[in-house]
Amino acid sequence: MPINPDQLRTLVVRPVLAALDLSAPDVAENLIMGTAAHESHLGDFIKQVGGGPAMGIYQMEPATLNDCYENYLDYSSRAALKAKVDAYLAVSPALASSTGSGDQPDKASQLATNLAYATAMCRIRYYRAPAAMPSDPNDINALAAYWKQYYNTPLGAGTPEQFVADYQRYIG
Structure with a gap:
């Protein structure tokens, strides 16, 4: 069953x-x-269908997550932004009780288990894109084209038409 879009928007996406x-x-x-609506049908699945590596409601791959850190967030000039993103990382109770240190689980697993962190990483992925986002927040066709170019990539299986259809179906 999908996540309620109004709750996702107001309780997670907007505050993050x-x-x-x-x-x-x-x-x-x-x-x-729109990314959540298309990539996972607002959480109908949190692991990529077909056995791929993508995780979470935004279906981000661990390699993409690592690239966001290695080639963007890990630069010292972005330390404040990295701290804001990393503040969403959850402490694993299992690790904290076994080590006594409150260690954090690997970041990739949190794409599936931590909505706020996954949302922050989705935003970082788009923020790094070389072109500005569309100017009209209500132009779903422009958002779909941007998603295709910078999130799904031109070689990805998804289409802007699918993005638009899923946006309309799950968000309205």
């Missing part, structure tokens, strides 16, 4: 975007909601 304080919050909000 506000905390990250990056540009274009209205466009980013709709783009991220």
